[in-house]
Amino acid sequence: MRLLPILTLGALVICQQPVYAQQDMQKKIQRQLIMAEDGSVIELPAGQFQLSSTLSLEGKKKILIKGAGMDKTILSFKGQTEGAEGLRVSNAEDITIRDLTVQDTKGDGIKTMQVKGIAFKQVKVEWTGPPVKENGAYGLYPVQCRQVLIDSCIAIGASDAGLYVGQSSDIVVRNCIAKNNVAGIEIENSLHAEVYQNEALENTGGILVFDLPDLVQKKGGYVKVYNNNIHHNNFPNFAPKGNTVAKVPAGTGVMVLATSHVEVYNNKIHYNNSAGTAIISYFMTENPINDSLYDPYPSNVYVHDNDYLRDRVRFQGKGRMGMMFRFKLRFGKNVPHIIYDGILNQEWTDGNGRYKPEYRICISDNNNASFANLDAGNKFKNVSRNMDLYDCSNPVATTVSY
DSSP: OEEEEEEETTEEEEEEEEEOOHHHHHHHHHHHHHHOOTTOEEEOOSEEEEOOEEEEEESOEEEEEEOSOTTTEEEEOTTOOEEEEEEEEEEEEEEEEEEEEEEOOSSOSEEEEEEEEEEEEEEEEEOOSOOOTTSOSEEEEEESOEEEEEESOEEEOOSSEEEEEESOEEEEEESOEEESSSEEEEEESOEEEEEESOEEESSSEEEEEEOOSSOSSOOOEEEEEESOEEEOOOOOOOOOTTSGGGGSOTTEEEEEESOEEEEEESOEEEOOSSEEEEEEOGGGGTOOOOOTTOOOOOEEEEEESOEEEOOSOOOOOOHHHHHIIIIIIOOTTOOOSEEEOOOOOGGGBOTTSSBOGGGOEEEESOBTOOEEEOOGGGTTTTOBOOOGGGOOOOOOOOOOOO
16 A cells, blocks of 8 residues: 655645545455444544445444544545445445445435434535536435434535435435535435535536436425525536426525425525526426326425525526517516416315415515515416415424434
8 A cells, every 4th residue: 555645834744644545445344244234333443545436335224334523534436437336325324324425426426225223414515626517416315214413414516416315204414515516415206304504516507406306205294494504505507407406496485386284494595596496397398298296296395494685696507598588577586475376276276266274385584585486377467566465374294303
């Protein structure tokens, strides 16, 4: 092995962090993952380890994978030749991954599937080059999991979502930083989630809560997004064409798409120069819906007690959404902080054409907030900036506890 030199201000220091031979370290870590008995601790030493293929853990219980520190144990997959993920965990229970960094994977950074009890603590996933569509889709990627904790983690450069939880339940994402991803933090088709005390900055979209068609878990909801700092999410969208997030406009702070029972509150939503908060149906994506069990409408969304600021500039997002704002809606530089597409499910309305209480969109007690109902279902003919019809409360209850 050779010693890795580290440059510091004023001196050259030789740091005792070894860079190991790729093949030897790959085999050593994978052997530990295969041979681990339930209840084992797998410790990875400080160092930068160049790996060429996916590491995998399957069918284990109560395993701790622990590095020497987020910036001390670095697993680099630059030039990966086999597999797509850096680390894949499947069909497992009570797994904790902590105190390490995964870099430059061909696909997703760390993917966990069908795990009951998965915790990520002080984990960084990043793509070290510029944010480009060739980067992996997801940083941390638990899918079809239960009892998910993402705590004090960092995600940088994902071409879809940095911190993503999909088709899962009982979720906490807290104390994290998401930067220079297309979506900073995304909760998709998932039930009972709390997203709080995070910083989402310089992404295309800061925090997304989506329900999408054609997935195993059809309906998400009961999601609370609170006490987050969601700012300057104006990064150009670099997602590959065809991905749903490729349609998220640059300058989006929070987007709730086709999800029910979502509460967004006590957040700082600053300088996201297209939409501070957008509440929209799946129809706004203009994608066809072939899933007969899919519900494309948002409902029971409550946005309150957030603080809004934005630069006085035109809508920043490009594509059809940007064209709509520039040429149909003509908001100019007076773009509203909160946008609702206004497309209603007529089966949920009362005699006055408004949503019944159990489906209502509620917007109240926000600081410095402007609003627009786009009347998108009526070709944007009757855009309204009047928030009075949405002055209600509809708090969300979750069953999450950590």
